[in-house]
Amino acid sequence: MGYEADSIISPEDNIPIYFLRKTYDDLSWNGFVESVQSFINAVDWSQPWLWTLLGFHVITLFTILKLRNNTTSLAVITFGSNILKVLLVGLAKPINTLAHDNWQKFSIDNYFDKSGFFISMVFSFPLLCNSMFGIVLILNEVLHLLRKVKIAQIKHQRAKVSLLEEKRKEKQDDKKLKNK
Structure with missing residues (x-):
């Protein structure tokens, strides 16, 4: 139909x-x-706990940026901390519930609704963005390494073909000399 x-x-x-x-x-x-x-x-962004949280995310981002040229360290930090980050993101709901019940102890206003929108925006989302940024940097380095390896393979193959071609020419020259 x-x-x-x-x-x-x-x-x-x-x-x-x-x-x-x-x-x-x-x-x-x-x-x-x-x-x-x-x-x-x-949101009242002048609260110390928000500045601390923002500082944590900024330090995480700058650590990833600082290590971008050291692939091994970046991989260890990114993938090692990804386990921690996934755990923290997974604990966002219990953290949100705890913060909702005790917001008077550290905050001026109760931003912690039952749906967890606020904690998702200021806690989970930046963690996930930093993780994705680290993974993108690692994938970029992997692509550069793959390119270098492929170029080396092509050069090796060309050298091998060139060597075989030289040997073939030598054999032909030897045959010509024997025939004379």
């Missing part, structure tokens, strides 16, 4: 295209920027 272009009676019948258009309109860049701005404006 094929669907022909003329079998569409009205624009509403073409659901996938209109669905995508509606979704794109609903998730426009301006709406996203407004949501981010309202989130940033709603």
Whole structure:
């Protein structure tokens, strides 16, 4: 049962295209920027615990950047800390519940809702972004190493072919000398 272009009676019948258009309109860049701005404006960023958390994420990012030229250390830090990061992200819900119950001890406002949106944005999301950044740097280095290995293989193969060609020419020259 094929669907022909003329079998569409009205624009509403073409659901996938209109669905995508509606979704794109609903998730426009301006709406996203407004949501981010309202989130940033709603939080009092002068609180020490937020600065400490931000400092942790910045130190993690700078550590990854500092180690980007030392692939072995970067791999150890990235993959070793990924286990810790996955554990921390997995513990985000219990941490959120604990923070929701005890927010008066360290915060001015209770940002810790039941859905965990705030802790996801200020804790889990930066951890995951730092992990992804480290993995991208490692993959970039792996690609460079693969390129170097392939170039070395091609050079070796060319040298081998060249050597075989020289030996073949020597044999031909030897045969010519014997025939004279």
